[in-house]
Amino acid sequence: MDVLSTNEMVAREKQAFASGITAAALMNAAGEAMATGIAAIYPNARDFLVLVGKGNNGGDGLVVARHLAVFGKTVRVVLTHDNLGELPNAQLTLLRSTCPQVEISPWNNDLAFPASTGVVIDALLGIQARGALRGIIADVVAKLNAARAARFFRTVALDLPSGLAAFYEDPQVTQDANAAVIADVTIAVGFAKDVLVREACSAWVGRLEVVAWSTAEAQAAPRQILVPSELAHLLPRRSAFSYKGDFGKLAIVAGSPGFTGAPVLCAQASLATGVGLLSVCTHASATAIIAAHAPPESMVSSWEDLAATPKVVENATAIAIGPGLGTTPATEKMLTAVLAVGCPVLIDADGLNVLAKNLALLKQAKGPVLLTPHVGEMARLLGRKFTPDEREFVAREFVNQHNVTLVLKGTRTLITAPGKSFFINTTGNPGLSTGGSGDTLSGILGALLAHGLSPLDAARLGVWLHGRAADLVLAERGCEEGLTPTMLSARLGAAIVSLRAQAAAPPGLIESSR
Helix, strand or coil: CCCEHHHHHHHHHHHHHHHCCCCHHHHHHHHHHHHHHHHCCCCCCCEEEEEEEHHHHHHHHHHHHHHHHCCCCCEEEECCCCCHHHHHHHHHHHHHHHHCCEEECCCCCCCCCCCCCEEEECCCCCCCCCCCCHHHHHHHHHHHHHHHHCCCCEEEEECCCCCHHHHHHHHHHHHHHHCCCCCEEEEEEECEHHHCCCCHHHHHHHEEEEECCCCCCCCCCEEEEECHHHCCHHHCCCCCCCCHHHHHHEEEEECCCEECCCHHHHHHHHHHHCEEEEEEEEEEEHHHHHHHCCCCEEEEEEEECCCCCCCHCCCCEEECCCCCCCCCHHHHHHHHHHHHCCCCCCEHHHHHHHHHHHHHHHCCCCCCCEECCCHHHHHHHHHHCHHHHHHHHHHHHHHHHCCCCCCCCCCCCECCCCCCCEEEEECCCCHHCCHHHHCCCHHHHHHHHHCCCHHHHHHHHHHHHHHHHEEEHHHHCCCCCCCCCHHHHHHHHHHHHHHHHHCCCCCCHHHCCC
16 A cells, blocks of 8 residues: 655545545545444443544544444543534534434543543544644643553544644654654554654554555555555465465574574464474574474474585475574574575574675575564664664665565564565554564564565565564453563464455445545
8 A cells, every 4th residue: 555645645635526525425434434443443442532623633533433432432522622624513513413422522631531441532633734733732632642651541543643744844853752642553544644654753653554545456656555455365265275385395494502482483483374394493402492392393303514404494495594593603604505595585583693794695595585684683784773764775775785675673664675665564563572573473474485475475464464463462462561472373363364354345435435
C-alpha cells in the first residue's frame, strides 16, 4: 500500500469528490471501518471515551462513537468546541438521535478518564492541521498523555495523533513528549501518511493500522507499507499432492557454548512457519546441549571439520547463519563456506558481526543474500552510527553497494533490495523488545526462503507474520511485558490464518462510499 504525503492524500480526496463521492459518505465509510477495527483490536474493552475536535477529524470520531454504541459499548463523547464544522455537526445530530444513551459533554479539566481496561479515542485534529498545539487542544493533549501514563488505558488516534502534523514543519518538535497525543494504535484513513512511518515518530504513532482507500493494487510508489492483501498470495494453500520436499530444506548454522538457546528459538519458528526439513548445524562443543533442547522434528549435527562443508549445509535449499554462533575465526570460515553453497543465505546476529569485519565476503556469495540487522548491527556494517531519519538513505546506499536484500529492524522495520521500493512494516509491539525475538524472525525468514520465495518476498511476508504473531499474543495477554519468542512461534499458525482472513478484506473506502 502506497505511503503518501499529506498533500498527496488531499489530492486523492479531491479526485474522489470530483468523481461524485461526497465528503459525508466518505466520512461515514471511514468512521464505520475505524470503529470495526477498534472493536477488533480491543474486543474486551467496554468503556470508550471519544475526544472530539471541531473539524472533520472530530466528525470521524462522532461516527466511530455511534458505531461503537451500536456494537453495545459504553461510549462517552467530549467536545472541545461548541462551534463544530458542518459535517461534524451533522454527525453530532445523528449521534444524539440514534444513540441517546451516549453521554455527550463539553471538555472540562476535571474529566474522568477511563480505567486501565478502557480506551480513549483521539479525534481532535486531522491531517491538515498545522503548527504546534495551542490553546485548549494543547491542554487536552497534555492531560490525556498524563492520564494515560497514570491510569494505563489504551489510546487510539484517528488518522494521526493530534499534533503530529507539526512534525512536518519542525522535526525538533519530537523532543517534546506532549507535542502530540501518545497513541497505542493509530488508524489511518485511506493510506499511511509519511509522517506515520517515520521511525522518530513511532513513539507517538504506536501500532499503525490503515483503512484501505481502495481495493485497487498499490501503484509501486517509492515507499509502501506491508498489508495482507499484497502478501497472502506468497503463501498459497498447500496442494493435496505435496510432500515435505516441496517446502524446502533449511539448514540453521547457529549456536555455541553459552549461546545454545538461539538455534532452538530459530528452529521453533522455522518449523511453525512450515519448513519441510530442518537441520541445525553447530559447533561440536555445543551440539549435545542444543540437541537436548531443540524440537524433536529438527536434526542436530556438528560442524566438525572447518575445512569441509557438512552435507546438510551443502544440500540445503536455504541457510540461516549467525544466531549465537560467536565471533571467532571459526564463524568466518563457516560463513565463507555457506556463501559458496549457492542457495539463498540469511545472515543475522554474529554472522553480521563477523561480516562487518570483512564485507568483502559478500562478493564471494554464489546465491542471493538476505541481511537482518538491528540498528547496532547496521552501524557496525556501515562503520558509523546513523540517525533514525537516515535509515532509508543508509539502507539504499548499502543494498546498492553490496547487492543484497536488507531487513533493517526497528519499530518500523524497513525492507529493500537494489532497484526496489522501501517496504515498511506496521505489525508488532514493544513486547518484541526481548532477547530471542530476532532469532525467531531468522527462523521464519529461513523457512520462507526454503519454500522458494525470493529474499525480498520472504522478508516482506516474514516480517509481517513475526509482528502479527506478537500482536496476537498481546491481544490474549493484555500487556507487552513477558512476551517471549516461544510465545511468538506458538502463534505463527494463527498469524497465517489472520493474514489470509485480512487479505479477503471488505471493499475500500472508495467502493464503500459509492
